[in-house]
Amino acid sequence: MSASGLGILVWVAMVVGWYVIRYPFERRAKRGKVAITRRGGPETLRMLVSFSGLGLVPGLYAATGFPAFADYSPLTIQIALGIGLAILALVLFRLTHKALGKMWSVSLDLREEHKLVTSGIYRRVRHPMYSAFWTMALAQAFLMPNWIAGLAGLVGFGTLFFLRVGPEEAMMRSAFGEDYDRYCERTARILPGIY
Structure with missing residues (x-):
């Protein structure tokens, strides 16, 4: 198998892994009652x-090779780094879902009797789910040997x-007040000690 083919295969496996991790939480979230939501036009557009x-453009490329004009030959080290990052992303996804439990939601929602989660992976980072998505x-x-499909996720x-992130933090501050402010003082947004 070529490096390009391996990169695409690992990307597909990463997406499948992400779905396997998320599926039980999605099912449970549909049963929970939402107390506060910030869903609407702007949130739908962002999603x-x-x-x-992260899905449509690379998925189209993986399935059809379009847009082939933006292809390039990847280095083996590039694919190896992509594999490592894919594994790290899935580990972070699992840790964030586990820590959030019933408090998890796909959008900007707070559940009835919502609690501020500050343990596990949330002890040092306020938004480790975003850290996972950045990863x-x-x-x-690294995995998609195409300038458009590869970079589409970052964009x-x-x-x-x-x-x-701003509206989400404002919603949390409104719900949890000083507790959230103190939590923000001791944590980074997505990367411990940096940002």
């Missing part, structure tokens, strides 16, 4: 842009992140 970059987008950039998820 669509992110899904396009997944980086893995995609798509980056758009969601920078337009969503």
Whole structure:
């Protein structure tokens, strides 16, 4: 198998792994009652842009090879780094879902009797789910030997992140007040000790 083929295969496996991790939480979330939500047009648009970059564009490339004009020959080390990042992304996804448990939601929602999660992977990072998605987008950039499909995840998820993290933190601050402020003082947003 070529390095390009291996990269695409690992990307597909990463997406399948992500879905396997998320599926039981999605099912449970549909049964839970939402107390506060920030869903609506802007959130739907952010989610669509992110899904396009992390799912539609690379999925189209994996299935059809389009857009072939942006292909390049990847280095073996590039694919190896992509594999490592894909594994790290899935580990982070699992840890965040496990820590959130019933508090997990796909969108900007707070459940009835929602609790501020500050343990596990959330002890040092406020948004480790975003850390996982950034890692997944980086893995995609290394694994997809195509300038458009490879970088689409960074653009798509980056758009969601920078337009969503502020409203999400405002919602949490409104719900949890000083507890959330103190939590923010001792944690980083997505990368411990850096940002």
